[in-house]
Amino acid sequence: MNTVAPILRILPEVVLTITGILIMLAEPMLAPKASRKPLGWLAVAGTLVALGASHYQCKLAPGTAFFNTIQTDAFSSFFHVTIAGIVLVSLLVALDSTNEHTPFLGEYFALVVFGAVGMMLMTSASELLVVFIGLEISSISTYILAGFRRKSAKAPESSIKYFLLGSFATAFFLYGIALTFGATGTTTISGIAQGLTTSQTPALALVGSAMILIGLGFKVSAAPFQVWTPDVYEGAPSPVVGLMSTAPKAAAFAVLLRVLYGAFPALHANWVPLIWIIAALSMTIGNLGALRQVNVKRMLAYSSIAHAGYLLVAFTALSADGIAAASFYALSYAAMNVGIFAVVSHAGGYEDRLTEIEDYRGLAYRSPLLGGAMGFFLISLIGIPFTGGFFGKFYVFSAAIHSGFVWLAVIGLLNSGIAAYYYLRVLATVYNRPYAAVTAPPLPRAKVSLLIALFLTVATTLILGIAPGRILSQAKAGALTLLPTQTTEAPSQGQ
Template identity: 80%
Template sequence: MNTTPQILRILPEVILTLVGVIIMLVEPLIAKSSSRKPLGWFSVLGVIAALAGSLYQYQLPSGTAYFGTVQTDPFSIFFHVLIAGIVLASLLIALDSAPDSTPFLGEYFALVCFGAVGMMLMSSAVELLLVFIGLEISSISTYILAGFRRKSAKAPESSIKYFLLGSFATAFFLYGIALVFGATGTTDISGIAQALGSSTTPMLALIGVSMMLIGLGFKVSAAPFQVWTPDVYEGAASPVVALMSTGPKVAAFAVLLRVLYGAVPALHLHWVPLLWLLAALSMTVGNLGALRQKNVKRMLAYSSIAHAGYLLVAFTALSADGIAAASFYAVSYAAMNVGVFAVVSHAGGYDDRLTLIEDYKGLAYRSPLLGGAMGFFLISLIGIPFTGGFFGKFYVFSAAIHSGFVWLAVIGLINSGIAAYYYLRVLAAIYSKPAESSPVMAVPAATLPLLLALLITVASTLILGIAPGRILAQAKAAAATYPVINPDADSAAVAGR
């Protein structure tokens, strides 16, 4: 009999909820002329406590709670730790770049904490309705955060676009849940797998899974559901983009893994070709779109679309190595992408004074710290050895090749070569001396929050590149949560190998 108190199964979510509520209660009591930065440091402490709570959950036996709606296992704990790390670094970036006079800064920190609660619920939920609730908690927070910089004309526009398209995608996801329920009689992930595995597959279930893929495809900005990404990234404040480009995506990928490998493994002959197509489209559309960008944030937006495609490659592998590769890639991408936005946020400021690639000319001479860090993250995004990006792509493409998807791996390698061009273009600008006649924007001195954020992201990217064994072992333990799918004899033809 499982005697573990149920609240320990959602310990990180409880901690972050309490932190968010306390911030909302305390903020009105602070004088308007006083800084809200102490609330930011309080939220940082709260996230560290949630991270400690997630690590504590490794001591708990795997099991469910609250009528089987949430599950604590190596899979959920792995993503809890990752999300807590992303949120911690994003809060430090906001503390670095947001001026003390920023209106409603206390609400900003509370919204980040509430958004993290939704992301963590998404990764631990084993009931589709709770997944939807977690998705909504995360989405509503990020909709508001996208338009938080109200004095900018682009911020409200990006928030409205994100909200409208996000609501449309959420409707697809919810209607897909309804159709799956109609086909199986349950919204429990294990119950769905049992119902579909013991009977012929109804068309209703196939349509439902397809609609859920559309909804999650929007959240991870996979092509052809990526149209919102460049505008939202450009309009939102850089600290918000640091969180938005990683946290919700990681949570959505966790849901996608649970749904595909936990709920509908019996339908792999149908969803593998769809993921193959989404992966190829995302890599190609993202990288070709980034080639034409002169705005750094729009370039990084298209880059994130391409990286969503790289990660989807691992989903097609139908093996434990594929799940582990996807989990490892999520960690490496989060570290280097948050690190890039830490530099962009500090160099350009909260109001994004540096928007174009040419604005970063000579950054390494004006600030060797920022220039060196930015260069390191860019070579990791390319996939150069001794960085997390290299091993992330290596494991993803290896899993695809071992599963027979050689052409998908070839498409990925070609796209990696294309990506090297626009990343190196930024790197060349950073280490080129600006013309003496051109104005030079001064770079603010590094602050403690920036140094801590860079320490977390640089150290993570470096460790993943030179000693990936421990993180990969945790990723494999997370992958062991779900059994390996054994494809039918004709799966190769159906999947287009």
């Protein structure tokens, strides 16, 4: 009998909710001209506690709570830790790039932690309506954060475009839930899988699963649902882009894995070809689009589309190895992408003074720390050995090949070659000598928060590149929870 208190199943969410409430209560008590930076450190402290709570959940016996709407297992714990780590680094980057006079800074930190609550709720939900609630909590926060720089002309465009297209995608997701309920009589993930075996209207469930895939495809900026990504990334503050390009994506991918493998395994013959097409389109459109960019944030936006395609390759494997590869890639991409945005945020500041790739010419000479960190993240994004990006792509393509999808792996490898060009172009710019006739603006002094953020992201990317075994075993243990027929392997894989 499971005697774990229900509150422990949502402990990280509770911690972050309390943290956000404390920030909102404390902010009006400060003097109008007083610094709001202490509220950021309060958010960091709360996120650290939530990270500890997520790690504690790894030791809990798998189980459900709140009328079987929340499920805690190795899979949800893996993504809880991932999201908490991303939020922690994003808060540290924001503390570095903002100053005492940045408007509405208290609200900024509160929105970040509230958004994290929704993301974590998504990864542990075993009921589609709870997934929808978590998705809306996360989305509302990121809609506001995208337009946080109100004095920037691009910020309102970024926020409105993200909101309108996000609402459109949410409607698809909700209609998909409604059609699935009509076909199976339930909205619980395990119940849908059982209901499909006796459903009298399987075509309705097929349409419902397709709509759910469209809704989540928008959240992970996979093609052909990626049109919002470059404009939103360009207009949003860099610390926000570092967060929204990683944490919400990790949560959406976790939901997609749980829904496809947990709710619709009987329809895999239908959704695998769709995933194949979306993955190939995302890799190709993302990389070809990035080749033409001169704005560093737009280039990274197209890069994120391509990486969503790489990750989707693992979905076609239909095995524990595929799920583990997708989970591992989500973590490795998060580490290197939030790390490179930490560099962009510090170099350009909250107002994004350095927007063009050419603005980073000679960065390695002006600041060896920033230049070295940016170069390391770029080679990891390429997939050079001894970095997390290398093993991420290796596991993803290996899972696809072992499942017989050789051509999809070939498309992925060709796209990796295309991506190497524009990443190396930025790397060459960073290590080129600056023009003698051009006086580059001085870089701000790195604060302790930035040093911590860079250390965490570099260390994570390096560990995933030279000793990935333990993380991969945790991802494999989480994968086995989505495949009930293979649960007998779980004890050995979890060690």
